[in-house]
Amino acid sequence: MKTQMPLSRPIRRFVKQTEALLDSELILRRDPEADPGGTLVDMYSYNIDKNVIIIPTHYLGLIKDFIIARQCMHLLIKGAAAKKSNYQVCSFSADSVLRGIRQIYIDALKDEAKKNKKLPVKNLAQMLIFLYSKFHDDINSLPWTPITNASVYYQVPEIRKTEIYYLIKEGKLGMDDMAESEEIIPQRYFVLNKSMHYARDQFLAKILLADELMPVLNIPQMKKFNHLEVKEMLTNRWTYTSWYQSKVVGDNIHHIMENYLEKIDWTAEPSLDHFYEIYQQGVNMTNHFISYMSMKDWFVWDTPKNMLEAQKRKKEYEIMALKTIFGEYVGQVLPDSLKGKL
Amino acid sequence: MMSQEVLVLLKKGRAYASRTKYKDALVFYEKALSLDPKNPETWYLRAVVFIETGRITEALSSCDRAIALDQDYADAWSKKGQVLYNLERFEDAVSACNRALTMNANDAAAWYIKGVCLDELGRYDEAEKAYDKSLELEIILDIEADKKRSLK
DSSP: OBOSSOOOHHHHHHHHHHHHHHTSOEEEEEETTSOTTOEEEOTTTSSOSSEEEEEETTOOSHHHHHHHHHHHHHHHHHHHHHHTTOOOEEEOOHHHHHHHHHHHHHHHHHHHHHOSSOOOHHHHHHHHHHHHHHHHHHHHHTTHHHHHHHHHHHHOGGGHHHHHHHHHHHHHHHHHTTGGGTTTSOHHHHHHHHHHHHHHHHHHHHHTTTOBSOTTOOOHHHHTTTTOBHHHHHHHGGGGSGGGGGHHHHHHHHHHHHHHHTTSOTTSOOOHHHHHHHHHHHHHHHHHHHHHTTOTTTOEEEOHHHHHHHHHTHHHHHHHHHHHHHGGGHHHHOOGGGTTOO | OOOHHHHHHHHHHHHHHHTTOHHHHHHHHHHHHHHOTTOHHHHHHHHHHHHHTTOHHHHHHHHHHHHHHOTTOHHHHHHHHHHHHHTTOHHHHHHHHHHHHHHOTTOHHHHHHHHHHHHHTTOHHHHHHHHHHHHHHHHHHHHHHHHHHHHO
């Protein structure tokens, strides 16, 4: 382990365990520009020879430790799959980008037909690109957050208080995700996005069932949660959101999640076989989500190396998709991010 | 009273350090020290850079210089706690953290280092209390930081 950061003993132990299982050193680094949840730059996803976890500089203590634990868990899952030569990610191709964007376009037209104020065509084109990318990013990350959170909860119990605070905060961010775009994006995709976050919260509420929200702390903003169970916190607040009428979708996704994740023995002895089993359930669950959301041909399972290559050609694929949809008018509707690439 | 020149040098050094460009930050701190070796803040900032770059012994002597110039420099005591933890001098680290906390009881980092060191010393109940206090303060800071971000 390479770091100048002080680490609590359970986290130090967990990092060393991760290094031992994966037979590779882990570097912990701080960066002011790091993502709030930390960033994992690993040798299974990128063409590098070490694993690095980058943490935001403003986290100094236990929150930093939790972020490290969670990223270590993600690393273990990836590493276990890679060591079985079976690590794949949801990538895309020119054809799959076209299929996804075209479906979003068709759904958008149906929604637009009902509106009095239509979205300008250029904004519509931008929204198509944005939504496809958003769902691609979400399908590669959202299914894994309940998995890594549950794993950390059981494998590093000393960090539970911090984890509960962080998950409550993260859950709120998930609830607010895309809120500013609700009037613009097709209703279907707004509901699907919310459903994935809702399902995650429902699953975590079950894991954290018996935990109370830090009754020992004296923070004024947290006092209202005294004697409130995490389950109540993570579930009741969804009832006040506008999308709640579409709860059926969220409950269905939660049900899918349960079917796969209840097969995992979270308290099993940490081993590569255990983390590989978690990886397989995660992939199966992701596939089921994709199928349920009718996005089956939007993505392509591929190696991380091939996805990096696909990323380099992403703008090219987006332009090709927009050309197919808008034909000769594509020049007029091209978003600024793609101008100059035509 | 810090001269304008030293103030500017420290500002530049801090800007580099905040972007983790520690080598560049050190250049400015060394320049500031050459102009005014009796400014405790410069010694403290130098200690911070040394810690981040793994130069722990130099970090300790920088902390000690800062404290020698200002016995009530809470941040310097807190940083000394971290340095002593890195040197695995856990009892001394707890003392340094306690000193820092008598001057600034809201130092989340000092509570955390204290918790880590007490844990190492097998004083688990005390460690848990220190961790709880550290977490409480970290959460307050996090909530306030989120509020500021949402206002931008």
